[in-house]
Amino acid sequence: MKRIVKKFFLAKMGLAAILVVCFVSAALGADKVRFFAADHPQFQYMGRVVVKSGEATYNWPGVTVSVEFSGRSLGIRLDGGERNYFNVWVDDYPIEVVHAVNDTVWWFPRRLSRGKHHLRLVKRTEADMGTATFYGLYLGAKEQLIQPAPLPDRKLLFIGNSITCGYGTEGKDRSECFKPFTENCEKSYATIIARAFDAQYHLISHSGLGMVRNYGDQEKRSEKRKPMPARLEYLLDNDSTKKYDLNDYQPDAIVINLGTNDFSTQPFPDETDFVEAGKALLYRLLVTYPGVKIFCITGPMTDEPAFTYTKRTVHEVRGETNSGGLVFVGVPLQLMNPETDLGADSHPSYRGQLKTAGMILPVMGTVLHWDFLMDEILPVIQSH
Template identity: 30%
Template sequence: MLSSDLESLYLNGRWSVQDSCLCASAPAVSVAFKAVTGEVTFDIEGEARFLFEVDGKPSKYFTVNARKKQKLATPKDNKPHAYRLIKVSESNPGKFCIYDIDLGKKGSFAEKPKSSNRRIEFIGDSFTVGYGVEAKGPEDGTPFEKTNASKSYAFLLAEGFKADYQVNAVSGRGLVRNYANIVPEWTLETLYDYTMMGVPEQDPATERWDFDKFHPQVVVVFVGINDFQGEPPYADAAQYKAAYAKLLDRLRSLHPGVKFLLVSTKTWPNDALTPVVEEIYKEQVAAGHTDLLYKLVYTENTALHGHPSEMSQKELANTLRPLVGRLGGWLSR
């Protein structure tokens, strides 16, 4: 059973560790382990797409729509190899659960992967999720088929810095106002407190996240596209600024010494987001805060439903990398 294997597994992202399973909903959550085995079988329930990696390289994508046992081939050289399962789709709403990781009769777990001394959190929306990134045009496929969180700027940055990470992002949600005012009671401001942000609108009593489980050194905040884009009325600027400042102060309290990168981009139709985020940054600096940087970014939104393409996500990661490195003190010398 999975419970006996937990000490061998290394988790990234917010996970609900239960008696019989591991459950999560965030994009890019991953479970990593080392093992000597000729096969790996995951017993998974939920609707999600996954990438299975062997020794840091993509091995196979697979999809789960209900409960399924997915058997995957591994090197048969009787040597330990590194394995990682990454959730590349989004659960919005929803979750998935892993009930078992079976290595076969002769398989065995090896030494648990080591944690990184670098930790990054990303707070955002569909741009951070990697929504529709694999689409070759605005109407090419569905979000479930074309979203790939392992190709988002967030995952690419975490990988580039070899950092532990959380991608706390939900498509269509704003900090205080969601796109087209969908499910208005479930904004990022509200969802952020939950372990599985895809679950509360189905089950408001679901587990709250324990912030002591992960203390980021850098938080990339890229929120507000849905607050100020599409059909009006948009978010009230004063309410948005107050919620943003409250979030920063709360994170400072939860994670002493944390640094922030505030990110903005052009929104349609009247580019209302950037002036507000610039004001927030200037007000933070005027208040004496020296723990944050600001960056305006531009993306080529040629993928699904006007979202960044694979190339644009790579360029976004490259643009933000030196700023994240500066904040984390991770720049190579």
């Protein structure tokens, strides 16, 4: 069925807010629409979000807005800028990839059935694609927002780079140059694992950043642009002035996948610097989240010396803390078939991400004593 997106491109706030109401009222009739602002208590947010003055602002990948609502009409008002893209799910069905360049109202492309429905709006792109503002929803004049079911009890935190962001997962092959619409964090190994465990997730991930050295840096240690560990407490990525209270989200397990960018180009960081930075991050996480299980991943876009250095990091912290909750998982380069498993800029495609998740998931399940589903992953594994 052909889908139609109705968009109203506006200037800034103030007059823009009035214009939105006017346009919507003109389209539907003034007595047929009702607006629910982003600070309404029924909205449920997963991820790091600033909710203030009726708006929700965020830029980390994977931030999700969820709500249930009644009625047959649905309009989503948001602003994502030129490079952000959003996945819209209604009743667990993928409806549209929305590109809200300016202050935009996106309308569900047909009449919904009567009764209750569930909306999930997911920011599929990372912070370098821009900051998003969710303003709220338009429903029929007599309709209501309904509190959605609680988020899953299990909680995961992922700290990573472009692989965790889902960079290039929707590229047609490895020769395609990256474009923002090829990035989809919902096809990252991280979100695949979260779905398999039926867990909440936060993605603290940013393309090009490393443990101690970022991609393409001319120095062994990146100083001008801080590597990934410095962003652990950022409420909004790329903004060091706003801090996130790490106590607001207590993960059961943390997955760290850093090191690819450190060793992607010369000069490589010194082993001591890499290990000490990794140990500092692990100690910080262990102090902040006592008893948490931490899985340090290397791969699938790098090999040595990242494997050896990361294993040394884990081994030393385990010995110094007498903790069995630290685990190394290596995902080898050879797991990726260059012809079938790579997307834009030779990053793992969705298929490659599924294979990556398939190596990590059983290890996590064993350590955490968690059951998990393999439905999403099995078709790829069984095809070999």
